[in-house]
Structure formats: C-alpha cells, structure tokens
Amino acid sequence: MPAADPQPLPLTHLKGIGPKTVEKLARLEIHSVQDILFHLPLRYQDRTRLTPIGSLRPGDQSVIEGEVELVQVKQGRRRSLLVRLADGSGALFLRFFHFSPAQQHNLVPGARLRCFGEVRPGPASLEIIHPEYRRVQPGQIEAVEESLTPIYPTTEGMHQLSWRDLTDKALTLLDSGQLCLPEHLPQPIRQRFDLPSLGEALGFIHRPPPQTPLALLEGGDFPARRRLVLEELLAHQLSLRQLRQHQRSQLAPALAGDGRLCQGLLAGLAFSLTGAQRRVSSEIGRDLAQPVPMLRLVQGDVGSGKTLVAALAALQAVEAGAQAALMAPTELLAEQHQRNLSGWLGPLGVRVGYLSSRAKGAERKERLAALASGELQLIIGTHALFQQEVRFHALGLVIVDEQHRFGVHQRLALHEKGSGDGRVPHQLVMTATPIPRTLAMTAYADLDISVIDELPPGRTPVNTVALPDSRRAEVIQRVERACMNGRQAYWVCTLIEESEALQCQAAEQTAAELSEALSDLRIGLVHGRLKPSEKEAMMLAFKNAELDLLVATTVIEVGVDVPNASLMIIENPERLGLAQLHQLRGRVGRGSVESHCLLLYKAPLSENARARLEVMRETNDGFHIARRDLELRGPGEVLGSRQTGAVRMRIADLVQDDALVPQAQQLADELLREHPQAAQPLIARWVGQRLDYGRV
Structure with missing residues (x-):
C-alpha cells in the first residue's frame, strides 16, 4: 500500500536558506525540501568538456x-x-x-x-x-562539470547557481535517506511500463550523466522522463476525476421536457439539422433528463451551428418548467444571440430577455424582477448575469458561449445561482475554437465532450492568401472590384496593444484612408467603443447590404453572419494566434459564393509567424489548425490565459507526450479501481492547491 508523503522537510533545514530565500521560493509554490526536487529543469547545457x-x-x-x-x-x-x-x-x-x-x-x-x-x-x-x-591558475588543471548543467525556471533574485546549490543539497539528503519520497505508483504499473524508481528518475533529471545526448534530454523519450511525465499526467487525470465525482454527487433538476417546443422550432426552420447537430442534441437531451448535473463541452468549428443546438437545449429546460441562461463574452455576441434566439423562440411563446451591464435604472429593475418571478424563461447576457443582485426563479440550465474567454470564478458564480433548494443547474459550455484531443483530454477530463464535426451544406471553403503590406494598393483595388460586383467585404484592424482606445483609433484612421481611396463605396466602422445601439445599427446595415465595406477591430471575431460577405482583409495577422485568425476568417464563406481572406502582414516575419500564416493558407479545418496552434503556442495560449492553471505542467508536454495521455486516462481508472489509496497522495504531489481551476 503506497504511503502518504511524510511531513514536509522545511526549507530552512538546508544550510544557507534564510527568510528572504524562503520568500522568493514561495513565489514558485516551493515550501519544502521535497518541493525543490519537483521543481524540474527547463533545459540543459553541456559543460562537461573543454572545446578548442x-x-x-x-x-x-x-x-x-x-x-x-x-x-x-x-x-x-x-x-x-x-x-x-x-x-x-x-x-x-x-x-x-x-x-x-x-x-x-x-x-x-x-x-x-x-x-x-x-x-x-x-x-x-x-x-x-x-x-x-x-x-584559473596557469598550469593548474581545473575539473569540468561531471553532469550536464540544468537550467531551472526561476524568479527574481534566484540565480541558476543558487538553484544548482539547492538541488545538490536536496539530492544529497535523498541519497543519504534523510529525505523520504514514497512511491505512489504501484509496483505492477512500474514494471509494466519499465519505469525507474522515483528517486532514480529525479536524480537523472536533475543531474543527467555527461554521456546523455542533449537532443535526447530536450526532446526525447527516456525512462526517467517517462516515469515523471506519466506520473504527472496521471495526477492531473485523477484530480479531474475527483472534481467530476464531486460534481456528479450533486443534485440537478431532471429536465425531461415533452418535446413540444423543440418540435415547433424544428418545424419552423427553412433547413434541416446536420447529422452532427442531431447527434449532439440527443446527447444533451439525455443529460438534461437526469437528476445529476450535466457538464458538457460542445466543440464545433466556425459556422457548424452550435447556437441552434443551444436553443434546443434551452427549449427542453423551458418545457420542463425551468429557466435557462446564456452567457456570452462580448456584448456584440450576446446581442447577436438575443436577435437569433428571439427570432426562433419568440413565435413559440417563449419569453426571452437580455441583460448587459449597460442596462440601468427602471429598465434594469424591470428585467431583474421578470427574471426573479420566472416571467422571463431565457435570459441572454454578458458577465452582467452573475452580478449579485441577479436572482432566478428556477435556473435549470446555464449555457456559456466561447467558454475559454471567461475566468473559472465567473462561470462558477453563474453556476451557483441555482434554485436554492440544494440543486445546481445543468451546464453546457460551447466553443468555436476546436480543442486538440490531447488538450481536451487533459484540461477538460471533468467534462463530457461533444463535437459538431460537420458543416451545413452550401458552405464554401475560404481561399486564403498572405501578402506583404507593400502590396496594400493592390489589395485596396481588389476590395473595390469585389464590392462593385455586388459583394461585401470586411477590413479587420488588429493591434498588439491591449488598449481598446488605440485599436479604435487605428480602425478609425483606416476607415478614413479607405473612404478617401474608395469614394464610390459605402463604408462602415465598428469598434469596441461604440454604443451597443450604434454597433447594432452598423452591423444591421452591413447585413442588409446597405454598406459595401465594414472596417472593424477584432470585435467581429464571433457572432456576425452575413452570407453576402465574400472577402476579408486582416491587417497584421502575424500578431494574432491561429485560433483567432480562423475565427475571423469564419465570418466569410457563409454563402455559396467563392470567398477569399487576404492576410496583409508587415515584413519581415519571424519564423513562428511565417509558420502560422502558412497553416492558414494550407487548411480551413479548425481541428487541424487547433493542433498546429497547440504545437506553435502551447496549451496556456490555446486555452486562454485564465485557463492555464488547468494545464500548468512541470515536465509533461501535451504536444510531445500526446501518446501518453490516453495511457494516463486508463491508468487513472485502474488506480481508482485497484489502488484507490494512491490517488490523493499523487494529486497532492503534482497538482497541490490548483484544484480550484476545475471547480466548474
């Protein structure tokens, strides 16, 4: 039976560590001598030989x-x-x-x-x-390093020499038996995977022998690394299963519904659902009918029809006498959802409301009262939905769109607005950013995952070209030709600065320049600083073909559907991640006409930016793009900074080690079945206090 970790050895046990060093190490969540050994090198240097x-x-x-x-x-x-x-x-x-x-x-x-x-x-x-x-003294032979030199992640005031000194001291205590690190991986598992002991693996990783090739250490598969990677991935899987178990132990309202409203919606549509939409809708429907909370992530590429699937889920909740809430990350997207859902659900007699932080005074008071009384059956809004004074009559379903844009605590706040009788609402989270399988299995192992992997018929692939900014005049002529032929175009301005004011200024300047160069075209402008009514009026004018060209910031990334728009120009695409570029490009190609996306970059491009633009030219497949995004930017960037705690690994690399993720999943099941007492010590060792990231 695996033993629990012994009492942690305080850092001050090591000679030379005082309060200031303890403070610095605490910034990296290092609180004991054992923690030092799990602070693993990023890379290595070969200082074992003199080079002429x-x-x-x-x-x-x-x-x-x-x-x-x-x-x-x-x-x-x-x-x-x-x-x-x-x-x-x-x-x-x-x-x-x-x-x-x-x-x-x-x-x-x-x-x-x-x-x-x-x-x-x-x-x-x-x-x-x-x-x-x-x-060095002339004539004196100086020894070189005996092992490859590790380079550690660090914090201000901690130099590499200090790290090497700390790890030397900790390894000495481990070797002498004064520091105990129990084995939590059961012997049968270690034998099956031919893994070294924990002490051997840590010794090798911290002080690799000089004959070990650097290339192997920095990108290879060898027993010591495999031992630690598998244990870390296993700990993450176990922690997410623990969360899932906690969530599944709660009660939720069983929302069976009679199908009356859902059938009414489908009968009124001018098109049929795709096979993928039908499959995902039935998965959601089965979940909602259970008295345990649904926790389902729906992934679907741009334009795959996730909103309609969400509408069917909301109708099932309403049929069962419950309320549904749909939360979107921006007002533009929330407004678009409100228009679409009101158009679909209003004729069925469902009362749909909208709540944003801009709603004030009597209007806000009236909206909140209608929600608290149950008069409003579906509420759509931004983060304003989880403010303290928002009360629901019987919240049964929470739908979160573009979930990676919200912090975990924001989603949790909405989740906790249940009916107040000890039951929690079902949760449906949606994303148009396809998440690579490996990442989904690691970051979202506590959720059931549905994939809408089919686009509605009539969507045409977008032809993508990358051009240097020096050909701007040519691009402007191309926009003019397309618009004169009855098509519409987007011109997207991006800035690396986070400042919304600067982004708006750049868009205003571009709109002025294009108005001068293209005086025969009707040009509109949309950015984050416009009032919602102004934004909506501009988007509506573009949708109704009263405008030829829409100049915009990345606020149009999600939620705008204009089938006649067949050309998009994206300025400075090198500043955006692949997922965001793919989202933006998804605004065109929504009709049956051939569509084009021109990526207007500033030369010279870095190698990474060149690789990103190449991927955009090669494919329209969101899942392939997501895999490449993961390779080029890493999991923290792909999921969004607020999610990174979920996949902050010490040694595992979700690209390099993707083959081990399914094995870690199987091992988690086996461990819980045959060695359940090993689970908690493994979670404590590798995940520690980071479980709150998954509490949604």
Whole structure:
C-alpha cells in the first residue's frame, strides 16, 4: 500500500536558506525540501568538456579556456569592453556591455580564463557576449562539470547557481535517506511500463550523466522522463476525476421536457439539422433528463451551428418548467444571440430577455424582477448575469458561449445561482475554437465532450492568401472590384496593444484612408467603443447590404453572419494566434459564393509567424489548425490565459507526450479501481492547491 508523503522537510533545514530565500521560493509554490526536487529543469547545457576555440561554430554553447591577449574599451553606439582570448587553436572576443572598473582590473593580458557562453558571429571574429567566466591558475588543471548543467525556471533574485546549490543539497539528503519520497505508483504499473524508481528518475533529471545526448534530454523519450511525465499526467487525470465525482454527487433538476417546443422550432426552420447537430442534441437531451448535473463541452468549428443546438437545449429546460441562461463574452455576441434566439423562440411563446451591464435604472429593475418571478424563461447576457443582485426563479440550465474567454470564478458564480433548494443547474459550455484531443483530454477530463464535426451544406471553403503590406494598393483595388460586383467585404484592424482606445483609433484612421481611396463605396466602422445601439445599427446595415465595406477591430471575431460577405482583409495577422485568425476568417464563406481572406502582414516575419500564416493558407479545418496552434503556442495560449492553471505542467508536454495521455486516462481508472489509496497522495504531489481551476 503506497504511503502518504511524510511531513514536509522545511526549507530552512538546508544550510544557507534564510527568510528572504524562503520568500522568493514561495513565489514558485516551493515550501519544502521535497518541493525543490519537483521543481524540474527547463533545459540543459553541456559543460562537461573543454572545446578548442578553433573548432567553435556560431550557435555553439561551449566551455573554453584560454589566455587574455588584448583588452580594450570600444566606443560606439554602445560602449563595450572587448577581451581577446586565445588557446593555440584559435582566438575569439569576449564582449561585455555592462562592466565595472574591478572587472577591467581583473581582465588583463596574460590572465587565464575558463568561460561558458553562446558563440555568435562578431564584426571581426566569433565572440561571446557576457560569458560566465572565472580566472584559473596557469598550469593548474581545473575539473569540468561531471553532469550536464540544468537550467531551472526561476524568479527574481534566484540565480541558476543558487538553484544548482539547492538541488545538490536536496539530492544529497535523498541519497543519504534523510529525505523520504514514497512511491505512489504501484509496483505492477512500474514494471509494466519499465519505469525507474522515483528517486532514480529525479536524480537523472536533475543531474543527467555527461554521456546523455542533449537532443535526447530536450526532446526525447527516456525512462526517467517517462516515469515523471506519466506520473504527472496521471495526477492531473485523477484530480479531474475527483472534481467530476464531486460534481456528479450533486443534485440537478431532471429536465425531461415533452418535446413540444423543440418540435415547433424544428418545424419552423427553412433547413434541416446536420447529422452532427442531431447527434449532439440527443446527447444533451439525455443529460438534461437526469437528476445529476450535466457538464458538457460542445466543440464545433466556425459556422457548424452550435447556437441552434443551444436553443434546443434551452427549449427542453423551458418545457420542463425551468429557466435557462446564456452567457456570452462580448456584448456584440450576446446581442447577436438575443436577435437569433428571439427570432426562433419568440413565435413559440417563449419569453426571452437580455441583460448587459449597460442596462440601468427602471429598465434594469424591470428585467431583474421578470427574471426573479420566472416571467422571463431565457435570459441572454454578458458577465452582467452573475452580478449579485441577479436572482432566478428556477435556473435549470446555464449555457456559456466561447467558454475559454471567461475566468473559472465567473462561470462558477453563474453556476451557483441555482434554485436554492440544494440543486445546481445543468451546464453546457460551447466553443468555436476546436480543442486538440490531447488538450481536451487533459484540461477538460471533468467534462463530457461533444463535437459538431460537420458543416451545413452550401458552405464554401475560404481561399486564403498572405501578402506583404507593400502590396496594400493592390489589395485596396481588389476590395473595390469585389464590392462593385455586388459583394461585401470586411477590413479587420488588429493591434498588439491591449488598449481598446488605440485599436479604435487605428480602425478609425483606416476607415478614413479607405473612404478617401474608395469614394464610390459605402463604408462602415465598428469598434469596441461604440454604443451597443450604434454597433447594432452598423452591423444591421452591413447585413442588409446597405454598406459595401465594414472596417472593424477584432470585435467581429464571433457572432456576425452575413452570407453576402465574400472577402476579408486582416491587417497584421502575424500578431494574432491561429485560433483567432480562423475565427475571423469564419465570418466569410457563409454563402455559396467563392470567398477569399487576404492576410496583409508587415515584413519581415519571424519564423513562428511565417509558420502560422502558412497553416492558414494550407487548411480551413479548425481541428487541424487547433493542433498546429497547440504545437506553435502551447496549451496556456490555446486555452486562454485564465485557463492555464488547468494545464500548468512541470515536465509533461501535451504536444510531445500526446501518446501518453490516453495511457494516463486508463491508468487513472485502474488506480481508482485497484489502488484507490494512491490517488490523493499523487494529486497532492503534482497538482497541490490548483484544484480550484476545475471547480466548474
């Protein structure tokens, strides 16, 4: 039977650790000597051999030793101290931009130096900028490092030398038996996967033997790493199962419904549901009819018809005498949902309301009273829905659109507005940002996942082209031709600055320039600082073809449906993630006409930006784009910063280790079945206090 972790050994047990260091380590959630061993290296440097200067190549990170031949202070745009170092096989320069008189005094011709750093091409020869160095005595043989040198994630005031010192001391205690780390992975599992012990794995990761290839350590699969990755992934799976178990232990209203309203909605539509929409709707319907809370994530590519699926779920709740709430991240999207759902549900006699933070005075009071009395059966809004004074009569279903835009605590606040009789509402969370399978299995293992993997008939793939900003005049002509032929176009302005004011200013300036260049076209402007009524009027004018060209910020990313719009220009696309670019592009291609998206970038592009734009040119498949987004940006970025706690891994990499995720899922089931006592210690070791991220 796995033992619980022993009493943590306080950090002050290690010689040389005082209150200031304890404070710094606490910033990284390190509170004990055991925690130090689970603070794992990001990468490694090879300092185990001396490299002759003559054999160095740009990009090498090497240890060199030589004699100082020349020292000079070079004046220029930036003053620098140049030190020429030679070893008989060749020579290079050490360059220091920040240097003191004491350093100049120490670095003198004839001095012998041992240095480490990255070799770069310089104006006269190869050079190393700000190397680590120390003086060595001529004739004295200095030992090199015995193992590869780990580089740790750090915080202000903690240098790599300090980390190496701390981990040395902790490893010594572990080796001598003074520090105990119990095995929580049962022996049969370790044998099946041929895994080393926990102590061996940590020893190898912190101090890899010199013969270990760097390439293997930084991207390979080897037993020590596999042991820790599998244990970490397993701990995350167990923590999410624990959350799921907690959620499933609660009661929810059983919303069976009689199908009357749902059938009425379907009968009034001018089109049929796709097979995928029907499948997902029946999965949701079965969940809602149960007395345990539904927790379902619906993923669907841009334009796959998630809103209609949400409408059917809301109608089932209303049929059963409950209220439904739909929360969207922006007013523009909430307003679009309100228009669509009122149009669909109003004729069926369902009372639909809208609540935003802009609703004030008597109007707000009236809306809140109608909600509290049950007169309003479906309420749509932004984050205003979870404000304290909002009361429901019988909230049975919460629908959260574009869920990754909300912080966990915001969603939780709405979830807790249940009926007050101890029952909690069902939850449906939707996203048009397809989440790669590996990420979904790790970040959302506490949710059931449905995928709308089919687009309605008549949607045409969007042809995407990337062009440099130098061809702007050509692009403007293309917009003019498209609009003169009866089509409509979007021109999207993006800015890297978070400031909404700057984004609006850029859009206003672009609209003015385009109005001058395209005087025959009717041009509109939409940005985040317009009043909702102004935004709505502008969007309606564009939808009704009263405008040819709509200049906008990324506020149009979600929720605008104009089938006649067949051309989109996105400025500075290199500043956006793939998911956001794909969302924006999804505003065109909604009719049967061939549609185009032009990515107008500023040269030169970084390698990463070039790769992102290449993906956009290659495919319209949201799931392929999501996988590439995960590879290029990592899980924190793909999920949105507010979600990153859910997948903040210490060693596992959800791209590199995707094959281990299904194994970790199976192991979690096996562990809970055969070794349930091991689950809690594993969660405490790897996840700690981060469980609150999943409490939704």
